[in-house]
Amino acid sequence: MTILIFIIVLWYGGLFFQTFFLHRYAAHQTYTMSKLTERIVFILTWFFQGSNYLSAYGYGVMHRMHHAYADTEKDPHSPKYDLSVFAMMWRTKTIYTDINKQKIEVEPKFTKNVPQWKSFDAFASSWFSRVAWGVAYFAFFLAFSTAWWQWLFFPVALFMAPIHGVIINWYGHIYGYVNFKSKDTSKNLFKFDFLMMGEGYHNNHHKHSSRANFGGVRWHEIDVTYMIMLLLNALGIIKLKPNTVKVRREL
Ligand SMILES: [Zn+2]
Ligand SMILES: [Zn+2]
Secondary structure (H helix, E strand, O other), rough: HHHHHHHHHHHHHHHHHHHHHHHHHHHHHEEEOOOHHHHHHHHHHHHHHHHHHHOOHHHHHHHHHHHHOOOOOEEEOOOOOOHHHHHHHHHHHHHHHHOOOOOOOOOOHHHOOOOOOHHHHHHOOOOOHHHHHEEEHHHHHHHHHHOOOHHHHHHHHHHHHHHHHHHOOOOOOOOOOOOOOOOOOOOOOOOOOOOOOOEEEEEHHHHHOOOOOOOOOOOOOOOOHHHHHHHHOOOOOOEHHHHOOOOOOOO
């Protein structure tokens, strides 16, 4: 039971900071926050993503490229152009690393205002940090697993972020329903996104990428991350930009 709770905390904790911070803040800038809050969120992202830490800069720039070039040859990840899910993830990893190391040239519109904390990113993305988290997960499993099958979740803990990436970037461009017809292949994976905290409303998001709420087009599309953002906004921790909160029922 302890192991299951641990995996659930890692799953939703890591995912929350991916969608709330990396996606809706770094890439799409749907809200603002103070520099101090931003730094705290950087540290919380490292805490919850652990061995899978993704930098806001690498993610933000790459993700803007995904929106600009969705399902074309220039898309950093697309099931249309990659032969297998592993080929896609390997290419994604390579492009992400090249952006972070500034090995490839990217247009200024992709880097504009993307937050970056270079020294912290260098530490949180280091092999030292990743391996230390891996060892900590291993020690936790060793201490609390009560049956052999619980170890099946160990690789899930180690590769949480790539698993989340596969669900949205691969399956979210193949399976599901469509609210908005578009040139790209984005789909809404679930009627109620219990698994991906709103990221699963991927077709809605491709249509209205600057909107803070990924759900809200159909009555059953409840975006849990957006609910938390409304709370943080009410508490004054973040400030939602007015043009990002319009929830229009278009269907
Ligand atoms: Zn997409
Ligand atoms: Zn996006």
